[in-house]
Amino acid sequence: METLIQQLINGLVIGSVYALIALGYTMVYGILGLINFAHGDVLMVGALTALQTMMFLMGVAPGMSPVYMLTIALMVAIPVCITLGFLMERLAYRRLRNAPRLAPLITAIGMSFLLQTVAMILWGRNYHTFPQLISTTPMQPIEGVFITPVQVIIIAASAAIMIGLSLLVTRTRIGRAMRATAENHRVASLMGVDTNAVIAFTFVVGAALAAVAGVMYASNYGIAHYGMGFMPGLKAFTAAVLGGIGNLGGAMLGGIMLGLVESFGAGYIEHLTFGFLNSSYQDIFAFIILGLVLIFKPTGLLGERVSDRA
Amino acid sequence: MHTNPSSPLLQLQNLQISYGGIQAVKGIDLDLWAGELVCLIGANGAGKTTTLNAIAGVLPIAGGSILYQGDKVNAVPAHKRLRRGVALVPEGRGIFTRLTVEENLRMGAYTRKDKAGIEADLERVYTMLPRVKERLHQVAGTLSGGEQQMVAIGRALLSRPRLLLLDEPSMGLAPLVVEKIFEVVQSVARDGVTILLVEQNANLALEFAQRGYVMESGKITLTGSGGDLLANPKVREAYLGEVA
Ligand SMILES: Nc1ncnc2c1ncn2[C@@H]1O[C@H](COP(=O)(O)OP(=O)(O)OP(=O)(O)O)[C@@H](O)[C@H]1O
Numbered sequence: 339m340e341t342l343i344q345q346l347i348n349g350l351v352i353g354s355v356y357a358l359i360a361l362g363y364t365m366v367y368g369i370l371g372l373i374n375f376a377h378g379d380v381l382m383v384g385a386l387t388a389l390q391t392m393m394f395l396m397g398v399a400p401g402m403s404p405v406y407m408l409t410i411a412l413m414v415a416i417p418v419c420i421t422l423g424f425l426m427e428r429l430a431y432r433r434l435r436n437a438p439r440l441a442p443l444i445t446a447i448g449m450s451f452l453l454q455t456v457a458m459i460l461w462g463r464n465y466h467t468f469p470q471l472i473s474t475t476p477m478q479p480i481e482g483v484f485i486t487p488v489q490v491i492i493i494a495a496s497a498a499i500m501i502g503l504s505l506l507v508t509r510t511r512i513g514r515a516m517r518a519t520a521e522n523h524r525v526a527s528l529m530g531v532d533t534n535a536v537i538a539f540t541f542v543v544g545a546a547l548a549a550v551a552g553v554m555y556a557s558n559y560g561i562a563h564y565g566m567g568f569m570p571g572l573k574a575f576t577a578a579v580l581g582g583i584g585n586l587g588g589a590m591l592g593g594i595m596l597g598l599v600e601s602f603g604a605g606y607i608e609h610l611t612f613g614f615l616n617s618s619y620q621d622i623f624a625f626i627i628l629g630l631v632l633i634f635k636p637t638g639l640l641g642e643r644v645s646d647r648a
Numbered sequence: 649m650h651t652n653p654s655s656p657l658l659q660l661q662n663l664q665i666s667y668g669g670i671q672a673v674k675g676i677d678l679d680l681w682a683g684e685l686v687c688l689i690g691a692n693g694a695g696k697t698t699t700l701n702a703i704a705g706v707l708p709i710a711g712g713s714i715l716y717q718g719d720k721v722n723a724v725p726a727h728k729r730l731r732r733g734v735a736l737v738p739e740g741r742g743i744f745t746r747l748t749v750e751e752n753l754r755m756g757a758y759t760r761k762d763k764a765g766i767e768a769d770l771e772r773v774y775t776m777l778p779r780v781k782e783r784l785h786q787v788a789g790t791l792s793g794g795e796q797q798m799v800a801i802g803r804a805l806l807s808r809p810r811l812l813l814l815d816e817p818s819m820g821l822a823p824l825v826v827e828k829i830f831e832v833v834q835s836v837a838r839d840g841v842t843i844l845l846v847e848q849n850a851n852l853a854l855e856f857a858q859r860g861y862v863m864e865s866g867k868i869t870l871t872g873s874g875g876d877l878l879a880n881p882k883v884r885e886a887y888l889g890e891v892a
Pocket residue numbers: 667672690691692693694695696697698699739848
């Protein structure tokens with residue numbers, strides 16, 4: 339029983355992070371029909387920028403409270419990622435709006451290599467220890483079940499962000515414009531919507547979520563490096579496809595579900611394979627799911643037909 | 649309202665529009681004066697939709713010019729033309745099928761800031777189109793074709809247009825619904841909104857319109873008052889299904 343609850347908690351933590359990243363993929367896909375493969379690398383830039391900021395602060399103000407330090411690091415990482423997301427759209431993807439679909443896809447993959455290479459030049463090839471400013475000393479709410487304060491914060495902050503984003507999209511004027519643009523750019527512009535601005539805004543929101551997710555991911559594992567965006571990026575993409583790409587609720591559901599599958603899978607993979615694979619093979623679950631969804635339900639759990647998309 | 653009443657509200661001068669290398673509109677001239685209801689009729693593929701889309705700014709033009717309120721607006725993007733009072737009810741209605749009916753209507757008022765005015769205009773649309781009011785919270789994709797057309801018109805009205813462009817509002821609808829839609833169009837015209845109406849249903853359109861233009865293969869071939877065109881044997885033969 340304790341193991342089960344423990345795995346549930348672990349799954350929720352990583353699933354929340356996947357969900358935040360998956361939202362960025364799915365929002366951009368919803369509005370442009372583009373899979374922005376560089377999205378995972380925005381997360382990496384967020385984590386490394388935060389790391390750099392914390393290092394700087396530790397140098398100039400060694401006595402600063404960890405909460406302030408983390409807050410400032412986020413307040414630097416978020417605008418940096420926002421700028422990055424904005425520039426990617428403005429300089430690369432916008433020019434390819436009417437190009438054949440392969441062109442923006444290949445550009446996105448190129449963008450991913452570009453970001454990783456620049457990050458490698460700036461921060462080197464090594465793994466960096468990510469300061470764990472929030473306590474990682476496990477608490478024991480139930481005998482035998484452990485949860486760290488950082489995990490509590492990840493779950494709570496992700497939930498708050500997802501609620502906020504849902505309200506933004508369903509209740510506000512810009513959210514309505516986002517949904518209208520996603521459905522039909524041309525008609526949205528006939529309503530007076532500056533669709534270029536709405537698309538840029540979508541990229542910016544996705545990038546901000548990625549920055550937060552990057553700091554969470556690095557805080558949880560205590561490590562950051564230039565290639566760290568690849569795996570969570572791919573998993574979050576899987577989560578978005580699982581939930582139904584283009585659908586916000588789907589990205590949230592898909593992220594949490596993938597986190598849970600991985601966490602439970604890691605717990606039982608040894609039994610399942612009679613000791614052939616151990617828990618370090620937990621990454622295979624994401625790709626098994628991706629394969630199964632694409633074969634049996636390409637529209638995902640909450641997805642609708644996407645063939646009518648521009 | 650209109651800055652220079654001695655010039656037309658809308659003027660197309662030698663307007664040309666191409667798709668790729670193929671010219672769909674081959675240099676047309678058209679004047680629309682404030683307060684007029686003018687119709688543009690023509691066979692399938694004549695270039696009517698192309699012309700309306702270019703006036704609304706969702707299609708680039710290849711030559712000539714579009715003057716609105718005396719200004720050349722050739723390069724003004726669609727969202728800015730709406731702010732200046734040009735609204736298009738597109739062919740096929742262009743409803744946001746995943747938004748609710750109310751959200752669709754509010755999209756029409758997207759650029760407006762006068763909350764009270766928007767609520768008042770919503771109420772006016774509801775009284776004009778009572779069937780819409782019963783379905784406010786329904787996703788618009790579930791509406792019938794006629795209801796969708798009414799939402800599309802109501803949505804355009806919520807922008808408080810000066811110039812309303814209507815692209816075949818009667819397309820595919822039952823005669824009773826068409827009648828209702830034409831009643832709405834007439835009442836909008838009576839409120840002083842200038843209307844350019846594209847119709848396949850030439851009989852009905854010419855009956856309501858003060859003037860009409862006939863378009864064939866990208867050119868304007870005939871123009872005159874609604875009555876004159878209705879009486880014209882060529883029009884009767886080509887568009888009203890009569891044998892001369
Ligand atoms: N997106 C497009 N790409 C290429 N050609 C097009 C496109 N849209 C229209 N055309 C062509 O341009 C010409 C004019 O089309 P348009 O839709 O403006 O005609 P229309 O008068 O509105 O016809 P209908 O009564 O059928 O609506 C036609 O020959 C059509 O095939």
